Amino acid sequence: MKSKTSTTKQKNITVSKKLKIGDTVKIISGKEKDSIGKILKIFRTKGQLIVENVNCKKKHKKPTQEGNSGEIIEIEKPIHSSNVQPHNDNN
Secondary structure, X not given: OOOOOOOOOOOOOOOOOXXXXXXXXEEOXXXXXXXXXXXXXXXXXXXXXXXXXXXXXXXXXXXXXXXXXXXXXXEEOOEEHHHEEXXXXXX
């Protein structure tokens, strides 16, 4: 008998070609639901994008030199492209 070996194939998840950097989108699911923002960066192979002022996380940065103090930086993290839809400013 042949033994079954699992072959893991990487799924090709892509972002819609309709979405471009600078477009205004509306978040349709998740904790940031009904938020509106502009696309800052698109990761087409991962199927994710970064939206301005959405999914912000805090990053604690250590001081790099003596005498300097550390800081807390707030940065946007990527969200999945299926959680957004194009938004018209006319509506």
